[in-house]
Amino acid sequence: DGGITQSPKYLFRKEGQNVTLSCEQNLNHDAMYWYRQDPGQGLRLIYYSQIVNDFQKGDIAEGYSVSREKKESFPLTVTSAQKNPTAFYLCASSFIGLDMNTEAFFGQGTRLTVV
Amino acid sequence: SQQGEEDPQALSIQEGENATMNCSYKTSINNLQWYRQNSGRGLVHLILIRSNEREKHSGRLRVTLDTSKKSSSLLITASRAADTASYFCATDSFGNEKLTFGTGTRLTIIP
Numbered sequence: 001d002g003g004i005t006q007s008p009k010y011l012f013r014k015e016g017q018n019v020t021l022s023c024e025q026n027l028n029h030d031a032m033y034w035y036r037q038d039p040g041q042g043l044r045l046i047y048y049s050q051i052v053n054d055f056q057k058g059d060i061a062e063g064y065s066v067s068r069e070k071k072e073s074f075p076l077t078v079t080s081a082q083k084n085p086t087a088f089y090l091c092a093s094s095f096i097g098l099d100m101n102t103e104a105f106f107g108q109g110t111r112l113t114v115v
Numbered sequence: 116s117q118q119g120e121e122d123p124q125a126l127s128i129q130e131g132e133n134a135t136m137n138c139s140y141k142t143s144i145n146n147l148q149w150y151r152q153n154s155g156r157g158l159v160h161l162i163l164i165r166s167n168e169r170e171k172h173s174g175r176l177r178v179t180l181d182t183s184k185k186s187s188s189l190l191i192t193a194s195r196a197a198d199t200a201s202y203f204c205a206t207d208s209f210g211n212e213k214l215t216f217g218t219g220t221r222l223t224i225i226p
Binding site: 006031033035040041042043045048050056058088090092094096097101102103104105106107108109111 | 145146148150155156157158159160163203205207212213214215216217218219221
């Protein structure tokens with residue numbers, strides 16, 4: 001089945017640790033996104049990528065890093081520099097372009113908790 | 116910064132009634148989309164409307180777009196308990212295709 005997969009579903013991080021969240025898609029989408037969602041809040045853009053080996057900072061990139069070595073994969077690392085990482089993280093992918101259907105497909109999310 | 120702001124933040128209606136939520140945005144757009152999120156889950160795409168369109172329908176959903184007012188509305192007719200969810204608008208812009216979301220409307224349908 002085509003889709004976008006995030007793993008793990010739940011993740012616990014100790015203070016000072018880096019953790020990496022996985023996001024894989026087999027939809028042949030060009031663009032991939034990482035969003036952070038805090039309880040009762042909207043989605044805030046962390047990073048996005050429109051092409052392999054290139055990515056752009058979103059609104060809240062500090063304390064996060066990404067890579068886009070393959071079209072299908074866009075992992076997010078939450079570094080120890082992120083002071084308040086407990087949140088729900090959502091990955092999405094879409095086609096891009098002026099006349100394209102830019103509908104985004106979302107993974108089921110990773111809930112990260114600092115312990 | 117959030118591109119879109121949904122209004123109201125929360126809405127409770129009786130089952131069978133219509134639900135209307137609004138989205139305002141700040142800059143010129145290419146597309147505007149509406150998504151639904153059930154609690155603790157990923158978002159699901161509902162409908163996309165292009166900047167040169169004014170109205171679009173999909174089943175019980177009706178979306179309008181007023182680019183002069185930089186606003187959109189989502190109407191859900193004959194609401195059902197299963198419509199209980201958060202609803203978000205999202206926009207992308209010419210030359211800047213990143214998808215930016217609003218703050219969402221929490222809709223509760225009372226059986």
